Amino acid sequence: MPKYKIAWLPGDGVGNDVMEAARIVLDKMKFDAEYIHGDIGWEFWRAEANPLPDRTVKLLNECDCALFGAITSKPRDEAEQELAPELQGKGHIYSSPIVRLRQEFNLRTNLRPCKAYPGNPLNYKEDIDLIVFRENTEDLYSGVEFHPFPDEVRAVISKHNPKMKKFDKVDGKDIAVSLRINTREACRNIVTDAFEYAKSHGYKSVTIVEKPNVIRETSGLMVRTAREVAKNYPGIDMWETNIDAMCMWLIKNPMDYGVIATSNMFGDIVSDLCAQLVGGLGFAASGNIGDKLAVFEPTHGSAPKYAGKYKVNPMAMLLTTKMMFDWLGETDKGTALESAIAGVIKDGKVRTYDMGGSNTSLEVAQAVAARL
Ligand code: IPM
Ligand code: MG
Numbered sequence: 001m002p003k004y005k006i007a008w009l010p011g012d013g014v015g016n017d018v019m020e021a022a023r024i025v026l027d028k029m030k031f032d033a034e035y036i037h038g039d040i041g042w043e044f045w046r047a048e049a050n051p052l053p054d055r056t057v058k059l060l061n062e063c064d065c066a067l068f069g070a071i072t073s074k075p076r077d078e079a080e081q082e083l084a085p086e087l088q089g090k091g092h093i094y095s096s097p098i099v100r101l102r103q104e105f106n107l108r109t110n111l112r113p114c115k116a117y118p119g120n121p122l123n124y125k126e127d128i129d130l131i132v133f134r135e136n137t138e139d140l141y142s143g144v145e146f147h148p149f150p151d152e153v154r155a156v157i158s159k160h161n162p163k164m165k166k167f168d169k170v171d172g173k174d175i176a177v178s179l180r181i182n183t184r185e186a187c188r189n190i191v192t193d194a195f196e197y198a199k200s201h202g203y204k205s206v207t208i209v210e211k212p213n214v215i216r217e218t219s220g221l222m223v224r225t226a227r228e229v230a231k232n233y234p235g236i237d238m239w240e241t242n243i244d245a246m247c248m249w250l251i252k253n254p255m256d257y258g259v260i261a262t263s264n265m266f267g268d269i270v271s272d273l274c275a276q277l278v279g280g281l282g283f284a285a286s287g288n289i290g291d292k293l294a295v296f297e298p299t300h301g302s303a304p305k306y307a308g309k310y311k312v313n314p315m316a317m318l319l320t321t322k323m324m325f326d327w328l329g330e331t332d333k334g335t336a337l338e339s340a341i342a343g344v345i346k347d348g349k350v351r352t353y354d355m356g357g358s359n360t361s362l363e364v365a366q367a368v369a370a371r372l
Contacts, residue, residue: 004033004328007059007066009295011097012041013302014312014361015069021314021365022067022321025340028369029333036063040097041302042072045079049087052097060105065324066295069317070302071098095143098288101295102136103143107288108186109193110134110267111323112299114274114284119346121355122279128254130274133194134267135187136288139218140180141264147176182218182263187225193289194261195233205237206230209246209262209270222263247273275299282313282354285320287327296324310360313352315341318368340371 010016026033038056045051051071060066074082079094101107116128146153149172158164167175194206208226210219223240230238241249243266250257250270254277262270275284281300288295298316306312318341325334344350350367351357359367 002032002034004031004065005063006033006035006324007038007056007063008035009038009040009056009066010069011302012043012072013070013304013307014300014309015041015071015302017069017306017308017310017312017361018298018314018317019067019069020310021361022317024362024365025318025321025337025369025372028372029337031330031333035067038066040068040071042082045094046082046084049083049090049092051094052100057104060101060293060295063293065293065327067321067324068098068295068297070298070300071096072302072304098295098297099141099143102288103141105290105293105295106137107290107293107295108135108137108189109287109289110136110264110271111287111289112267112271112274112284113319113323114271114278116278117283117342117345119348120279120283121348122283124251124277125254128277130250130254130257130277131197131259132267132271132274133190133197133259133261134271135182135190135263136267137264138181138183138186139264140178142179142181144179144181145177148172149175149177153177180215180218180265182221184221184225187222187263188229190263191222191226191229191261194259195229195236198236198259199233203236203258205239206233206259206261207239207241207246207257209241209243209260209266211242211244211266212240213242218263226261243270246270250274250277271299279315280354282316282352283319284316285323287320287323289327294324294327296320296327310362311353312361313354314361314364315345318365336372337368340368343371344368 010019038059039053040056073096112132114130116123198206210222212219212223275281284299286299298320322334322337344367350359350364
């Protein structure tokens with residue numbers, strides 16, 4: 001029996017292209033695993049009104065971890081229009097399957113490393129080595145939202161907070177409310193993960209990115225909790241930076257930063273910025289890490305117009321595969337794969353279009369495999 005069971009979730013658009021690229025490398029490395037296909041994505045939303053069918057949830061419960069390609073997400077009304085005719089008007093509401101996976105399996109930490117590999121013509125600056133720890137299950141992603149805004153909810157909020165008064169005259173249908181919900185436990189977990197990583201990887205500081213001067217309660221809870229956690233790590237400094245300023249500093253002096261810890265929404269935003277500093281989403285790997293399961297996915301979207309054309313950069317997917325090796329404890333494989341990737345980038349001969357080349361996703365993967 002193979003050593004590992006990996007759920008194989010290509011998802012939508014170019015998901016399949018980059019997963020095929022990953023497979024070239026996995027096979028070259030003779031990774032001892034069984035890959036089991038799982039249905040997920042837009043096709044299943046349209047046909048079954050469920051982009052994450054129960055059978056896929058079951059599969060994930062039986063696997064060591066999952067590799068995931070890409071997902072198409074559309075706003076509520078557009079999604080409804082694309083449902084099979086017999087499913088329309090039945091109250092089905094689209095919700096992103098990756099967000100559901102993160103919440104249902106409590107994949108509480110979203111790890112997003114961004115390194116400027118030498119020789120990458122797309123590096124914004126050299127010597128950038130960042131890793132974002134994004135809380136992955138709550139915050140504005142909690143899904144507790146209202147539109148129209150029910151009178152009962154409004155009455156309760158008004159009773160507890162005078163600031164609601166300002167909206168008294170606005171009709172319920174003209175107000176939308178999304179709750180930002182953050183728990184002390186999730187704050188503690190994400191900050192602890194970040195400090196543990198800093199400790200084991202020799203980083204001198206952890207930057208907490210929030211906005212407590214304005215969002216006093218939720219961002220405030222994160223920062224207050226982080227200060228408590230930081231006391232357990234005397235050798236590591238904790239920097240507190242507001243999200244807006246952080247975006248500016250990351251453009252100005254990205255080399256000054258290392259480990260970044262933040263909540264879900266700010267992490268979503270700042271991790272795209274970090275990705276662009278090191279070549280864009282074609283280089284952005286990520287791992288959704290829980291206690292029992294982890295789902296590894298490149299951060300890029302499904303880029304439908306490139307689907308099946310093997311045009312997109314598979315580096316993000318290959319770096320994601322490296323993260324999977326590390327999480328499984330196969331760190332020798334992880335290190336070998338990363339050096340092969342770095343070698344191909346430095347060599348500069350095999351490149352996809354975004355890097356100024358004309359090679360396919362699969363050719364890039366073959367070039368990486370040739371170094372393994
Ligand atoms: C990401 C993506 C997702 C998110 C989308 C596809 C729901 O942007 O992984 O960063 O918002 O988390
Ligand atoms: Mg995002």
